[in-house]
Amino acid sequence: MNVAEFAKENKIGIAGVAVLLAAAAIAAVAMDLPLWDIVTVGFVERSFQAATPIALTAIGGLYAEKSGVFNIGVEGFMIFGAATAATMMWIISGGDPGQSDIWLAILASMLVSLVLAILFAILMIRYEADQIVAGLALWFIGLGFGPFMAVLVWDSRNSPSLESINDLTIPVLADIPVLGPILFDTSPLVIATAILAVVAWKVLNDTKYGYWIQAAGENPEALDTAGVNVTRVRYAAVIFSGVMAGLGGAVLLAQAGSFTGSGQTMVGGRGWIGIVAYLFGNYNPLGAGVAALVFGGLDMLQIQLQTVGIEVPNRLVNLFPYVGVIIVLSVWGSTRTPSAVGETYESEE
Amino acid sequence: MSGTSGRLYDALDRAADRMLRASVFERLAIATASTALALLIGVSIVAAVGYDPVQFITSLIEGALGGRSAIARTLRFSTLFILTGVAVAVAFRAGVFNIGVQGQFVVGGITTIMSIIWLAPLLPEGVVGGVALIIIGTLAGTLAGGAYGALPGALKAYADANVIITTIMLNFIATGVVGWLVQNPLRGEGNAAPNTERIPEYVSFPRIVFDSSGFSIIGLGIALATVVVIYVVMERSRFGYDMVTSGHQESAATYSGVSAKQTVVSTMALSGMVAGIAGAVFAIMIQGYYTDPSGIGTYGFDAIAVSLLAANNPLGIIPAGLLFGGLESAGSHIGIYTDVPVQLIDGVIGLVILFVAVPELFRMAAARTGLGGDR
Numbered sequence: 001m002n003v004a005e006f007a008k009e010n011k012i013g014i015a016g017v018a019v020l021l022a023a024a025a026i027a028a029v030a031m032d033l034p035l036w037d038i039v040t041v042g043f044v045e046r047s048f049q050a051a052t053p054i055a056l057t058a059i060g061g062l063y064a065e066k067s068g069v070f071n072i073g074v075e076g077f078m079i080f081g082a083a084t085a086a087t088m089m090w091i092i093s094g095g096d097p098g099q100s101d102i103w104l105a106i107l108a109s110m111l112v113s114l115v116l117a118i119l120f121a122i123l124m125i126r127y128e129a130d131q132i133v134a135g136l137a138l139w140f141i142g143l144g145f146g147p148f149m150a151v152l153v154w155d156s157r158n159s160p161s162l163e164s165i166n167d168l169t170i171p172v173l174a175d176i177p178v179l180g181p182i183l184f185d186t187s188p189l190v191i192a193t194a195i196l197a198v199v200a201w202k203v204l205n206d207t208k209y210g211y212w213i214q215a216a217g218e219n220p221e222a223l224d225t226a227g228v229n230v231t232r233v234r235y236a237a238v239i240f241s242g243v244m245a246g247l248g249g250a251v252l253l254a255q256a257g258s259f260t261g262s263g264q265t266m267v268g269g270r271g272w273i274g275i276v277a278y279l280f281g282n283y284n285p286l287g288a289g290v291a292a293l294v295f296g297g298l299d300m301l302q303i304q305l306q307t308v309g310i311e312v313p314n315r316l317v318n319l320f321p322y323v324g325v326i327i328v329l330s331v332w333g334s335t336r337t338p339s340a341v342g343e344t345y346e347s348e349e
Numbered sequence: 350m351s352g353t354s355g356r357l358y359d360a361l362d363r364a365a366d367r368m369l370r371a372s373v374f375e376r377l378a379i380a381t382a383s384t385a386l387a388l389l390i391g392v393s394i395v396a397a398v399g400y401d402p403v404q405f406i407t408s409l410i411e412g413a414l415g416g417r418s419a420i421a422r423t424l425r426f427s428t429l430f431i432l433t434g435v436a437v438a439v440a441f442r443a444g445v446f447n448i449g450v451q452g453q454f455v456v457g458g459i460t461t462i463m464s465i466i467w468l469a470p471l472l473p474e475g476v477v478g479g480v481a482l483i484i485i486g487t488l489a490g491t492l493a494g495g496a497y498g499a500l501p502g503a504l505k506a507y508a509d510a511n512v513i514i515t516t517i518m519l520n521f522i523a524t525g526v527v528g529w530l531v532q533n534p535l536r537g538e539g540n541a542a543p544n545t546e547r548i549p550e551y552v553s554f555p556r557i558v559f560d561s562s563g564f565s566i567i568g569l570g571i572a573l574a575t576v577v578v579i580y581v582v583m584e585r586s587r588f589g590y591d592m593v594t595s596g597h598q599e600s601a602a603t604y605s606g607v608s609a610k611q612t613v614v615s616t617m618a619l620s621g622m623v624a625g626i627a628g629a630v631f632a633i634m635i636q637g638y639y640t641d642p643s644g645i646g647t648y649g650f651d652a653i654a655v656s657l658l659a660a661n662n663p664l665g666i667i668p669a670g671l672l673f674g675g676l677e678s679a680g681s682h683i684g685i686y687t688d689v690p691v692q693l694i695d696g697v698i699g700l701v702i703l704f705v706a707v708p709e710l711f712r713m714a715a716a717r718t719g720l721g722g723d724r
Contacts, residue, residue, distance in 0.1 A: 072513065123706075123707050123710070127710045127713070129710075130706040132446060133705065134703055134707065136702060137700070137706055138699070140654070140698060140699030142699070143696075143699065144692050148690050152690065263524075269521055272518070279511075313529055313533070315529040316525065319522050322519075322525075326504070329515060330508040
């Protein structure tokens, strides 16, 4: 698929982003706001970082849904991902984590997510769980056991300050104005996510496996007739979505540098926002990435408003992403879901 | 034409009736098995991380039922779980996934408190004024909860926005906005903590039967009365019938002249109203003021488990609410008297929901062991 085709298939999403940006710009000009003091290089860089966990979760979630299984448990996987990454980082390093411990912790957290995702996939596919209720359940299990792990390790729902990931500076390229600091002097996790989004897009649209996943969600009978095991494809997609959401949680933790388990935990709805991101991105990994960036930007707007002296209480500014989600869903609510989503498939062998 | 739709109704009615009756035993078995399995996993985790499981079980029972004050505490939580559980059941029964009961509960609660505080100077002090303020406050909370529920309903009906996601977002928004309100404009004068003023002393439920702070048998009475009203509306009224059919048989409902769009909005409004009543009871009976909602219990979330455990049947909510009241009460006892982290109870509640979602798991297990497996 080339750029023109991409644009054609994602008309709604692209138009949506354009309209949002235009509305924001018009509002800023109308209210006589210093637009270029708000949209700074630092803001874009922070927005990319805030978008990373959302994008990872969204990419996984859309694979599952494309294959015909609605994994709304991603919020729960993110909480588990963040909590295991935090506790693992602490345990591996013996209480004094460094940069390498972060990578080990992310890896360990992905392994734990893998185990959970396999169990979840078995319940969803083998035992035909109600996908919505089971997904919600996983969120609640995460809300309980995530902070539970923190209490076991630190005697508190919140961890002490751990280690957060350093920026990766690529010499020379980092000195390019504007693009340099955004792309070549940023968290390696941002770069990895960008690469992953492109790969996920390629795989979904240009490989045999991608077609299998799409067929499992659109026309499982045809896929079965072609001799491909639908159940296996769905297992792979659901397990992938769980691991990606767990990774999203681990990345969130690696950026924050400490675990917060009070209230709705540090994940705070990012898994749900990830689901909206892929709906908004029309089930396209790149579109989902762009949508995640929009939500990441809303999340980071607070610092920008403060620097230009607009006094909006933090508590209210923090709600921007949630309000953004409702607006996006209401204006672009009717995306076309794959036709066999939510239906269990039984081969007639 | 009316004959056709009449027959259709009868057929649907019979089918629904049969479904309900035939599976009551099975549903009960699944609910019991889910709870037992979730508790078993909880106890195993307690043992695995090095606590004494026997002591854990003992304090679980002690915390729920050990003595008059423990029972009052259990009933206090049960009151809230029954009310919020019914709120969830109304929506789920009609096929609308209202995950926003927590937000509607919060909006209802703060509205109750503020309307009482603002109107108190206008009314006489004492019993008469107290009763009047309770009624006005509860009505205001009910309406506010209903409006906050109708909003995502309208977004679903007229903009096709997924209710699960909009209601979750509205929970965050309610918590954030109310949290900010009690910190700033609505903060009681001279309060160090981010709380509103207290409502007057005489605006409270009488302490009959249990002399316990934070629990009055009146609150439980309101909860049970709400269950009965909702049961009658859902099972015996035309409105309830339309709600349930349009949730499960949208085309059949449309043929008989029911607007699916209006039904979604009114379902969500009714669900939000019940959540508003829950918020009012919480505000008047337990708190007496309002505080940052991120610190109050997650009754609206746990209510989802209560409702699912009761198979979304209003009458089933009563035992399910009592069970959860017991669990929550045991949780606070465990939090005070043992080292086991209370978050475990939240996790166990999540496991209960998970297992309720997978009836096939138990059917297969039953078939394997030869226990009543008819599949």
